[in-house]
Amino acid sequence: MLFQVEMTVKLPPEMPAERAAEIKATEKAYAQELQRAGKWRHLWRVAGSYSNVSIFDVEDNAELQELVSNLPLFPYMAISVKPLCRHPSSICEDDA
Numbered sequence: 302m303l304f305q306v307e308m309t310v311k312l313p314p315e316m317p318a319e320r321a322a323e324i325k326a327t328e329k330a331y332a333q334e335l336q337r338a339g340k341w342r343h344l345w346r347v348a349g350s351y352s353n354v355s356i357f358d359v360e361d362n363a364e365l366q367e368l369v370s371n372l373p374l375f376p377y378m379a380i381s382v383k384p385l386c387r388h389p390s391s392i393c394e395d396d397a
């Protein structure tokens with residue numbers, strides 16, 4: 302199942318810079334692991350913001366919840382999720 306996930310990061314201003322850098326580094330490693338596993342298909346920065354738009358390819362809602370809630374930045378993000386299905390006019394071979 303494909304999901305569009307939009308994440309907007311809001312770190313508390315009082316968080317020490319070293320702690321923020323540590324969380325971001327852990328987030329990057331986890332995100333890249335999920336991309337290599339084919340679970341996190343696209344990761345795009347929304348220009349001009351501290352937000353991303355991502356496409357996840359997971360078994361079901363429960364797997365999406367597990368992957369997203371394990372993100373180190375999860376406590377500091379507003380997240381919105383939209384389920385996707387194949388468009389009848391799409392010619393993409395790799396669409397679900």
Ligand SMILES: O=C(O)CC1=CCC(=O)O1
Nearest residue numbers: 310328329332351352353
């Ligand atoms: O910077 C972001 O948009 C949050 C984020 C998600 C994966 C990652 O490495 O950073």
